[in-house]
Amino acid sequence: xxxxxxxxxxxxxxxxxxxxxxxxxxxxxxxxxxxxxxxxxxxxxxxxxxxxxxxxxxxxxxxxxxxxxxxxxxxxxxxxxxxxxxxxxxxxxxxxxxxxxxxxxxxxxxxxxxxxxxxxxxxxxxxxxxxxxxxxxxxxxxxxxxxxxxxxxxxxxxxxxxxxxxxxxxxxxxxxxxxxxxxxxxxxxxxxxxxxxxxxxxxxxxxxxxxxxxxxxxxxxxxxxxxxxxxxxxxxxxxxxxxxxxxxxxxxxxxxxxxxxxxxxxxxxxxxxxxxxxxxxxxxxxxxxxxxxxxxxxxxxxxxxxxxxxxxxxxxxxxxxxxxxxxxxxxxxxxxxxxxxxxxxxxxxxxxxxxxxxxxxxxxxxxxxxxxxxxxxxxxxxxxxxxxxxxxxxxxxxxxxxxxxxxxxxxxxxxxxxxxxxxxxxxxxxxxxxxxxxxxxxxxxxxxxxxxxxxxxxxxxxxxxxxxxxxxxxxxxxxxxxxxxxxxxxxxxxxxxxxxxxxxxxxxxxxxxxxxxxxxxxxxxxxxxxxxxxxxxxxxxxxxxxxxxxxxxxxxxxxxxxx
RNA sequence: GACCAGUUAGCUCAGUUGGUAGAGCAUCUCCCUUUUAAGGAGAGGGUCCAGGGUUCGAGCCCCUGACUGGUCACCA
Numbered sequence: 113x114x115x116x117x118x119x120x121x122x123x124x125x126x127x128x129x130x131x132x133x134x135x136x137x138x139x140x141x142x143x144x145x146x147x148x149x150x151x152x153x154x155x156x157x158x159x160x161x162x163x164x165x166x167x168x169x170x171x172x173x174x175x176x177x178x179x180x181x182x183x184x185x186x187x188x189x190x191x192x193x194x195x196x197x198x199x200x201x202x203x204x205x206x207x208x209x210x211x212x213x214x215x216x217x218x219x220x221x222x223x224x225x226x227x228x229x230x231x232x233x234x235x236x237x238x239x240x241x242x243x244x245x246x247x248x249x250x251x252x253x254x255x256x257x258x259x260x261x262x263x264x265x266x267x268x269x270x271x272x273x274x275x276x277x278x279x280x281x282x283x284x285x286x287x288x289x290x291x292x293x294x295x296x297x298x299x300x301x302x303x304x305x306x307x308x309x310x311x312x313x314x315x316x317x318x319x320x321x322x323x324x325x326x327x328x329x330x331x332x333x334x335x336x337x338x339x340x341x342x343x344x345x346x347x348x349x350x351x352x353x354x355x356x357x358x359x360x361x362x363x364x365x366x367x368x369x370x371x372x373x374x375x376x377x378x379x380x381x382x383x384x385x386x387x388x389x390x391x392x393x394x395x396x397x398x399x400x401x402x403x404x405x406x407x408x409x410x411x412x413x414x415x416x417x418x419x420x421x422x423x424x425x426x427x428x429x430x431x432x433x434x435x436x437x438x439x440x441x442x443x444x445x446x447x448x449x450x451x452x453x454x455x456x457x458x459x460x461x462x463x464x465x466x467x468x469x470x471x472x473x474x475x476x477x478x479x480x481x482x483x484x485x486x487x488x489x490x491x492x493x494x495x496x497x498x499x500x501x502x503x504x505x506x507x508x509x510x511x512x513x514x515x516x517x518x519x520x521x522x523x524x525x526x527x528x529x530x531x532x533x534x535x536x537x538x539x540x541x542x543x544x545x546x547x548x549x550x551x552x553x554x555x556x557x558x559x560x561x562x563x564x565x566x567x568x569x570x571x572x573x574x575x576x577x578x579x580x581x582x583x584x585x586x587x588x589x590x591x592x593x594x595x596x597x598x599x600x601x602x603x604x605x606x607x608x609x610x611x612x613x614x615x616x617x618x619x620x621x622x623x624x625x626x627x628x629x630x631x632x633x634x635x636x637x638x639x640x641x642x643x644x645x646x647x648x649x650x651x652x653x654x655x656x657x658x659x660x661x662x663x664x665x666x667x668x669x670x671x672x673x674x675x
Numbered sequence: 676g677a678c679c680a681g682u683u684a685g686c687u688c689a690g691u692u693g694g695u696a697g698a699g700c701a702u703c704u705c706c707c708u709u710u711u712a713a714g715g716a717g718a719g720g721g722u723c724c725a726g727g728g729u730u731c732g733a734g735c736c737c738c739u740g741a742c743u744g745g746u747c748a749c750c751a
Contacts, residue, residue, distance in 0.1 A: 176708035178709080180711085229709045250685050253701080254712095323751065376750065
């Protein structure tokens with residue numbers, strides 16, 4: 113492992129600390145009794161406090177120094193004065209341990225008293241300090257002045273790969289994740305207060321149902337069967353409604369083996385809720401109440417900013433049928449039109465369509481192309497074509513439609529809900545229709561039929577409304593982040609490339625040199641078969657690693673193998 | 676998958692026409708007892724993403740690749 117100068121220095125400090133009898137990684141608890149935030153909000157001169165955290169700034173001015181200590185709630189200034197810390201003759205605790213052996217990033221415990229400096233900064237006067245954990249790698253700490261940040265740690269690759277460092281140095285990043293958890297808590301509380309029941313259902317499923325997506329597949333050894341990581345949990349929650357729960361919900365990590373971009377991660381979180389004896393109209397009311405509640409809990413206001421848009425999550429939200437939406441934005445009325453008429457209309461709108469697309473798919477294409485992006489404020493789009501919604505109950509007034517809504521915000525779907533299909537015969541036919549579509553080549557159709565789910569429906573499922581919410585997307589809206597990676601602690605990344613110890617060039621040279629131990633440079637160069645540049649890099653690298661040595665004689669250069 | 680951009684010190688970034696690799700912060704040494712991007716004096720620190728090509732000579736030009744970001748396509 114190649115260590116930088118700073119990393120070497122810190123390892124040396126580690127040894128010096130141990131030589132002084134200081135354990136850089138002590139085991140015993142440190143009796144913290146205040147946080148930085150408590151000190152600031154409850155400030156009293158001369159109050160004794162015990163705090164702990166990371167050193168994030170050190171400013172030494174001779175016999176006294178200032179430092180910034182960062183704990184989970186923020187930063188507080190601490191003042192190290194030589195004679196306050198070292199009351200006797202021995203000043204080594206200040207002169208050596210503090211000044212020379214502590215570094216930015218180290219965890220330190222501090223006992224001290226509060227005072228205010230001449231410039232008015234609330235500060236802890238250090239009476240005693242203890243190293244709690246030594247940092248061997250320098251953190252990429254940004255600097256701030258007048259609200260401007262310098263040397264900010266901003267490279268997305270580094271930030272995502274080393275989220276721990278990102279969180280340690282970028283308080284605004286931490287804030288996003290605090291809000292994420294607030295959102296989950298708020299939603300959970302809203303459901304629990306409504307009397308609904310949080311459940312857990314299988315992540316490893318023998319049939320990946322409830323959505324159309326490519327699953328991750330794995331294998332169970334003792335059963336010797338394939339298992340799939342769930343792409344949705346819908347069919348399991350409905351089984352629980354069959355079993356007699358009135359309302360069930362689950363925050364579901366789902367897994368889809370598809371493309372990654374700034375709104376898609378292979379694992380993501382959906383919330384699904386199913387409530388019996390309700391329909392999708394009720395669910396729209398419920399949804400807007402829920403989202404208003406959540407926005408308030410997360411941001412303290414139902415207003416949110418997303419990019420250039422200001423969004424209001426205050427209920428109620430506009431509701432429009434898909435037919436009316438298409439009519440509004442294209443002037444085309446899909447009502448009572450044949451598949452061919454709709455295809456022709458789509459072509460007329462310069463939308464790419466092909467012969468495999470059924471009526472529902474065509475309508476969905478038109479909506480996606482011409483309507484979707486117009487809905488900035490939360491809007492319910494209702495009454496989707498039947499073909500696109502194999503788990504949704506047929507519309508009570510029009511057999512070509514379903515009782516379905518999606519909630520659109522800034523042109524993106526964040527919720528999807530149905531009056532759930534509970535007619536087992538209809539459900540079987542829909543599955544079979546999907547199967548045909550899949551065989552026809554529609555890659556969005558579901559190709560599995562879950563017979564156990566059908567059996568459950570045959571026992572009878574009460575009329576039920578269900579809704580799914582994309583939690584990652586919702587928190588993106590509530591924290592004004594355009595990228596899903598910003599709202600996941602550890603977004604999926606390509607594996608880091610391992611740095612090889614020796615390059616191919618270096619290996620080639622060593623291979624030739626091994627047999628001889630000592631060779632003329634020009635001979636070795638030609639036998640290694642490397643290009644000029646390759647040779648140059650290779651031999652320089654080997655010399656740097658201390659594996660070879662080049663010596664000059666009167667008329668030639670000799671390369672020697674070192675031990 | 677397509678296109679565009681990026682990759683140089685621990686961090687943020689310069690790097691001219693191809694000619695000895697730079698700055699600020701960080702690090703190290705010294706001075707400094709209420710500072711706050713503290714200040715002052717000095718020093719060290721580089722696989723210029725990787726590989727190949729052109730060239731007397733490449734961080735820079737050409738080719739191939741890796742990774743990241745963005746845009747588009749795909750994705751209920």
